[in-house]
Amino acid sequence: xxxxxxxxxxxxxxxxxxxxxxxxxxxxxxxxxxxxxxxxxxxxxxxxxxxxxxxxxxxxxxxxxxxxxxxxxxxxxxxxxxxxxxxxxxxxxxxxxxxxxxxxxxxxxxxxxxxxxxxxxxxxxxxxxxxxxxxxxxxxxxxxxxxxxxxxxxxxxxxxxxxxxxxxxxxxxxxxxxxxxxxxxxxxxxxxxxxxxxxxxxxxxxxxxxxxxxxxxxxxxxxxxxxxxxxxxxxxxxxxxxxxxxxxxxxxxxxxxxxxxxxxxxxxxxxxxxxxxxxxxxxxxxxxxxxxxxxxxxxxxxxxxxxxxxxxxxxxxxxxxxxxxxxxxxxxxxxxxxxxxxxxxxxxxxxxxxxxxxxxxxxxxxxxxxxxxxxxxxxxxxxxxxxxxxxxxxxxxxxxxxxxxxxxxxxxxxxxxxxxxxxxxxxxxxxxxxxxxxxxxxxxxxxxxxxxxxxxxxxxxxxxxxxxxxxxxxxxxxxxxxxxxxxxxxxxxxxxxxxxxxxxxxxxxxxxxxxxxxxxxxxxxxxxxxxxxxxxxxxxxxxxxxxxxxxxxxxxxxxxx
Amino acid sequence: xxxxxxxxxxxxxxxxxxxxxxxxxxxxxxxxxxxxxxxxxxxxxxxxxxxxxxxxxxxxxxxxxxxxxxxxxxxxxxxxxxxxxxxxxxxxxxxxxxxxxxxxxxxxxxxxxxxxxxxxxxxxxxxxxxxxxxxxxxxxxxxxxxxxxxxxxxxxxxxxxxxxxxxxxxxxxxxxxxxxxxxxxxxxxxxxxxxxxxxxxxxxxxxxxxxxxxxxxxxxxxxxxxxxxxxxxxxxxxxxxxxxxxxxxxxxxxxxxxxxxxxxxxxxxxxxxxxxxxxxxxxxxxxxxxxxxxxxxxxxxxxxxxxxxxxxxxxxxxxxxxxxxxxxxxxxxxxxxxxxxxxxxxxxxxxxxxxxxxxxxxxxxxxxxxxxxxxxxxxxxxxxxxxxxxxxxxxxxx
Numbered sequence: 024x025x026x027x028x029x030x031x032x033x034x035x036x037x038x039x040x041x042x043x044x045x046x047x048x049x050x051x052x053x054x055x056x057x058x059x060x061x062x063x064x065x066x067x068x069x070x071x072x073x074x075x076x077x078x079x080x081x082x083x084x085x086x087x088x089x090x091x092x093x094x095x096x097x098x099x100x101x102x103x104x105x106x107x108x109x110x111x112x113x114x115x116x117x118x119x120x121x122x123x124x125x126x127x128x129x130x131x132x133x134x135x136x137x138x139x140x141x142x143x144x145x146x147x148x149x150x151x152x153x154x155x156x157x158x159x160x161x162x163x164x165x166x167x168x169x170x171x172x173x174x175x176x177x178x179x180x181x182x183x184x185x186x187x188x189x190x191x192x193x194x195x196x197x198x199x200x201x202x203x204x205x206x207x208x209x210x211x212x213x214x215x216x217x218x219x220x221x222x223x224x225x226x227x228x229x230x231x232x233x234x235x236x237x238x239x240x241x242x243x244x245x246x247x248x249x250x251x252x253x254x255x256x257x258x259x260x261x262x263x264x265x266x267x268x269x270x271x272x273x274x275x276x277x278x279x280x281x282x283x284x285x286x287x288x289x290x291x292x293x294x295x296x297x298x299x300x301x302x303x304x305x306x307x308x309x310x311x312x313x314x315x316x317x318x319x320x321x322x323x324x325x326x327x328x329x330x331x332x333x334x335x336x337x338x339x340x341x342x343x344x345x346x347x348x349x350x351x352x353x354x355x356x357x358x359x360x361x362x363x364x365x366x367x368x369x370x371x372x373x374x375x376x377x378x379x380x381x382x383x384x385x386x387x388x389x390x391x392x393x394x395x396x397x398x399x400x401x402x403x404x405x406x407x408x409x410x411x412x413x414x415x416x417x418x419x420x421x422x423x424x425x426x427x428x429x430x431x432x433x434x435x436x437x438x439x440x441x442x443x444x445x446x447x448x449x450x451x452x453x454x455x456x457x458x459x460x461x462x463x464x465x466x467x468x469x470x471x472x473x474x475x476x477x478x479x480x481x482x483x484x485x486x487x488x489x490x491x492x493x494x495x496x497x498x499x500x501x502x503x504x505x506x507x508x509x510x511x512x513x514x515x516x517x518x519x520x521x522x523x524x525x526x527x528x529x530x531x532x533x534x535x536x537x538x539x540x541x542x543x544x545x546x547x548x549x550x551x552x553x554x555x556x557x558x559x560x561x562x563x564x565x566x567x568x569x570x571x572x573x574x575x576x577x578x579x580x581x582x583x584x
Numbered sequence: 585x586x587x588x589x590x591x592x593x594x595x596x597x598x599x600x601x602x603x604x605x606x607x608x609x610x611x612x613x614x615x616x617x618x619x620x621x622x623x624x625x626x627x628x629x630x631x632x633x634x635x636x637x638x639x640x641x642x643x644x645x646x647x648x649x650x651x652x653x654x655x656x657x658x659x660x661x662x663x664x665x666x667x668x669x670x671x672x673x674x675x676x677x678x679x680x681x682x683x684x685x686x687x688x689x690x691x692x693x694x695x696x697x698x699x700x701x702x703x704x705x706x707x708x709x710x711x712x713x714x715x716x717x718x719x720x721x722x723x724x725x726x727x728x729x730x731x732x733x734x735x736x737x738x739x740x741x742x743x744x745x746x747x748x749x750x751x752x753x754x755x756x757x758x759x760x761x762x763x764x765x766x767x768x769x770x771x772x773x774x775x776x777x778x779x780x781x782x783x784x785x786x787x788x789x790x791x792x793x794x795x796x797x798x799x800x801x802x803x804x805x806x807x808x809x810x811x812x813x814x815x816x817x818x819x820x821x822x823x824x825x826x827x828x829x830x831x832x833x834x835x836x837x838x839x840x841x842x843x844x845x846x847x848x849x850x851x852x853x854x855x856x857x858x859x860x861x862x863x864x865x866x867x868x869x870x871x872x873x874x875x876x877x878x879x880x881x882x883x884x885x886x887x888x889x890x891x892x893x894x895x896x897x898x899x900x901x902x903x904x905x906x907x908x909x910x911x912x913x914x915x916x917x918x919x920x921x922x923x924x925x926x927x928x929x930x931x932x933x934x935x936x937x938x939x940x941x942x943x944x945x946x947x948x949x950x951x952x953x954x955x956x957x958x959x960x961x962x963x964x965x966x967x968x969x970x971x972x973x974x975x976x977x978x979x980x981x982x
């Protein structure tokens with residue numbers, strides 16, 4: 024019995040033959056706790072909110088909950104401490120109350136909590152080079168039969184199946200991605216390595232499914248370990264033996280059975296749903312093999328396909344075809360999550376292939392660039408949105424404006440007239456104000472942009488669901504293309520105004536380096552760079568002996584930053 | 585002069601000079617004593633206006649100097665002032681832009697006309713006169729605006745201190761004359777005179793004649809000995825009119841706030857709580873937690889038990905350790921907590937004054953924060969002894 028329910032809604036309108044698009048509701052039967060009265064559900068096609076270190080970027084929990092997303096995706100590598108799972112013993116536990124889980128730790132009890140091992144959504148191909156986070160998914164050494172490698176805040180670490188299972192038992196997210204050997208696929212990837220990754224992924228998946236039911240999924244592994252150990256011991260022994268003794272020993276070993284392994288009883292974790300990574304290589308045979316084999320595992324609650332892998336070897340069109348190819352082998356009644364599909368028109372295509380779940384990398388990246396989305400889809404347009412789209416000249420930039428642009432400096436109008444997001448609502452925060460915040464390096468800029476972009480992205484998905492229901496998705500997709508064109512390639516280059524502001528800050532900081540502390544203090548400044556400065560001297564343990572004086576000195580440095 | 589505020593004292597401490605009052609300004613009521621968070625550039629460090637309101641903040645500070653540079657006077661006029669610009673419907677206070685210049689002294693030339701200084705941003709020459717400061721502050725539209733004063737460092741001695749004091753008085757006259765909106769904005773005078781009691785006395789006498797809606801004690805918090813600092817504050821509150829709010833500029837450490845309230849100060853501001861937050865430091869009644877320290881990795885308590893801010897209601901120290909100084913959310917959360925802490929401290933003082941148990945509050949405050957009497961700051965003990973409280977005496981208050 025799966026803890027997860029995925030109801031696919033019966034379609035009222037006859038969908039075109041060519042479309043596999045469907046609407047559904049993803050919900051979990053776990054009781055809600057942590058002071059929340061209701062647990063959210065995810066309407067599909069829909070999104071998990073992208074998170075960084077367990078928080079939706081820039082949004083504090085109260086501001087985040089103004090959004091109506093039903094779930095959040097947390098990458099284990101961003102939150103797993105180097106001494107975990109060993110230090111889980113220090114997590115709060117009382118016999119009476121429910122276990123302190125990841126949802127409690129991250130205060131996400133009311134959302135569908137999805138955990139994957141790595142931050143797969145973040146791909147170098149779609150991210151700014153200059154970003155702090157660009158190294159997150161950078162290539163690591165290959166995984167082995169024993170472990171996968173994670174890029175944690177404290178450096179690269181190994182995660183074994185054993186660790187993984189301990190983590191799942193402690194964290195108990197609503198959904199966990201099965202341990203998988205995800206490799207960086209290139210055109211040169213040997214077929215053997217791709218097959219190896221599929222085999223490993225399937226083996227781990229089977230072991231995980233056994234363990235979830237309370238079975239001993241690691242018995243076979245232990246047997247191999249024991250056998251290895253025994254052989255090694257024998258070898259050692261033989262070194263000290265005479266020829267005759269060796270012969271004798273050999274006969275004895277042959278006579279005795281190999282090591283016996285006692286099955287270990289384990290604690291089941293049946294209220295955690297398991298999603299399996301389907302390996303989507305550019306190699307067709309391997310791709311199909313992975314999809315077919317993964318589809319056979321009944322215990323799997325959903326499937327994950329990482330389109331970023333395909334996009335690294337193929338163009339968008341080919342990648343979508345390959346995705347369709349994989350999806351064709353997967354059971355239709357189970358939800359499918361895809362990484363790497365973000366721009367609205369790409370989402371529309373993926374929805375037509377039957378993809379149910381995406382993430383919010385798109386609004387996050389717009390925000391990082393200082394952009395605010397204006398696009399609308401289907402019936403979701405407010406009169407303000409239509410007006411905004413019609414006033415912009417080039418269709419490719421109709422979809423957003425860049426608030427770094429000087430032209431917004433005196434526009435005392437909201438980003439989007441009639442938008443109900445926190446930033447726009449009641450015309451409270453104007454384009455001019457956000458432009459000011461960006462140019463003064465104030466952190467509220469990204470809070471407001473994120474609020475707006477996340478809200479608009481959720482509206483987009485709501486309109487997509489509506490169009491799927493009414494069978495008008497194709498028609499609306501055409502209209503969308505006409506008005507908004509395609510997403511320009513994200514170059515990662517900074518806006519000219521941003522470069523000027525940052526250069527001015529750097530120059531000023533140089534002037535201030537020799538200045539009196541009081542001067543620095545008086546000038547104050549935006550503190551956007553404070554976090555980087557703090558990062559660079561991050562040896563937190565050194566701070567034990569800190570006095571307030573030291574803090575003040577740091578404060579001055581911050582202002583220089 | 586005209587006033588756009590009312591000042592009603594609700595209660596006076598029967599031991600110290602502390603008082604609880606209601607200050608009514610054009611954008612609503614302010615419960616005093618009050619701490620004003622500093623939103624230098626028209627925003628409080630990543631905290632949304634709704635969150636600031638939610639913390640019970642009734643008045644926030646903006647810096648004239650910064651808003652004058654960006655967005656600039658023209659845009660402020662175009663949008664109708666700083667309240668509208670930043671979506672903040674409660675009260676604002678702006679400084680004169682003068683505090684920046686005392687620190688820029690090396691780059692600045694002070695004449696009778698005003699202060700000419702090199703912009704630290706682009707090196708261009710700028711002249712700040714009392715008239716210009718008033719004009720800028722009128723455009724910003726803050727509920728309380730500060731006169732341009734001739735600030736000298738509190739470490740300066742000799743005739744320069746006296747010169748600055750008399751010039752500040754002349755500049756106050758020019759500010760009063762240049763102030764275009766006395767019906768909707770309150771101009772506060774700033775008492776100068778360094779650490780010299782005689783100069784302070786003369787300054788107060790002159791400025792009180794001008795009858796501004798409120799008064800600030802200026803020229804302090806510049807690195808002077810704390811024992812000198814409190815004596816100036818106490819002398820000023822003795823001589824200043826009792827029927828108007830008294831604002832001590834740039835004060836914000838918890839023990840300074842408590843002492844100054846006991847000495848009769850009503851209003852404070854400081855960048856410290858939000859600034860230190862961005863370094864991962866959280867303020868509590870029992871001291872500062874440096875959340876970047878690894879010892880908090882497995883600490884599953886909130887920052888402060890009983891705090892109802894969103895950081896304490898949502899997260900443990902263990903989680904905040906992972907985001908402090910790493911994620912903007914970490915900055916926001918600790919800034920919110922520290923602002924909540926400051927405002928709570930002021931609220932607790934106010935309540936204890938109204939219930940006339942402020943001395944007990946003070947004893948407990950120092951015990952919680954410093955634990956051992958040997959750790960109590962000597963200057964604070966001296967200051968409080970001057971208003972009838974001996975915090976070093978054993979449990980004087982029960």
